Amino acid sequence: MRGAARALQKGMSARFSRLHFASPEATARFAKALAPLLVPGDVLLLDGPIGSGKTHFARALIQARLAFDGAPEEDVPSPTFTLVQAYETGKVGLWHADLYRLTHPDEVEELGLAQAFDDEICLVEWPDRLGALAPDDALTLTFEQGDEPETRNVALEAGPRWADKITAARAHADV
Ligand SMILES: Nc1ncnc2c1ncn2[C@@H]1O[C@H](COP(=O)(O)OP(=O)(O)OP(=O)(O)O)[C@@H](O)[C@H]1O
Ligand SMILES: [Mg+2]
Numbered sequence: 001m002r003g004a005a006r007a008l009q010k011g012m013s014a015r016f017s018r019l020h021f022a023s024p025e026a027t028a029r030f031a032k033a034l035a036p037l038l039v040p041g042d043v044l045l046l047d048g049p050i051g052s053g054k055t056h057f058a059r060a061l062i063q064a065r066l067a068f069d070g071a072p073e074e075d076v077p078s079p080t081f082t083l084v085q086a087y088e089t090g091k092v093g094l095w096h097a098d099l100y101r102l103t104h105p106d107e108v109e110e111l112g113l114a115q116a117f118d119d120e121i122c123l124v125e126w127p128d129r130l131g132a133l134a135p136d137d138a139l140t141l142t143f144e145q146g147d148e149p150e151t152r153n154v155a156l157e158a159g160p161r162w163a164d165k166i167t168a169a170r171a172h173a174d175v
Contacts, residue, residue: 015163019154019175020146026175027053027152028060033172035064037165038121040092043135045127048143053152054125057141058096061123062087065094079125084111086120093120099129108133137161 021027038044044061046054059076066074069089079085079098087094095116099108108114108130116122117135127134139158146153156166 015156015158015160015166017156017166019156019170021053021152021154021175023150024053024056026173027057027154029173030169030175031057031060032064033169034165035061036068037168038065038092040120041118043117043122043124043138045130045134045138045140046123046125046143047127047140048154049145052143052145054143055098057143058123058125062094062096065089065092065121083107084113086116095120095122096125097122098125100126102126102129105129105131105133139166 019030021030044058046058048054055076055078062076063073066072066087066089069091071087071089074087076087076096077085079096080100083099083101084095084097087096093116095113097111097113102108113122113124114133124130127138127140137159139156139162142155142157144153144155145151156162158166
């Protein structure tokens with residue numbers, strides 16, 4: 001079940017918005033604008049097909065947060081094979097997961113992800129693999145190809161506590 005559907009089932013009002021990213025730079029601009037606003041316990045579920053821009057978004061966000069917190073620059077490889085890559089900015093922990101190869105939701109516990117959802121800032125690609133373990137108050141971004149090769153449409157679904165962060169990040173990134 002998607003984040004918004006879960007939120008509705010729990011009686012929370014889910015908010016929807018759609019973003020259009022005209023270029024990889026626009027996608028990165030929104031990620032960078034969101035990066036400093038995140039706090040431990042914030043979970044971003046990055047949905048959408050192969051090559052839709054999930055890692056591109058996560059890399060821009062992680063590198064921006066490392067820089068914002070004064071941490072050294074780091075490469076942010078796709079966690080395709082490691083499933084999880086963790087980064088420490090000195091102020092917060094950032095977890096980047098790619099669950100494409102996850103075979104069973106039990107592995108979510110084994111990877112320490114369930115705990116990280118409470119304690120760290122988490123970005124999760126292929127979040128459908130989480131099943132019922134997906135946090136209810138996550139921000140879900142669903143990426144899809146736009147009309148041109150370099151464009152993407154992204155649907156945002158989130159509970160009300162995300163509204164101010166999304167509004168601020170959109171204004172800052174001009175998307
Ligand atoms: N507007 C855009 N936003 C994001 N990426 C874009 C955009 N336009 C083109 N791209 C390109 O699309 C590719 C997206 O690849 P990326 O690895 O981020 O996909 P992914 O969704 O993580 O795929 P996977 O499911 O395999 O992990 C990159 O090469 C990126 O440069
Ligand atoms: Mg990826």
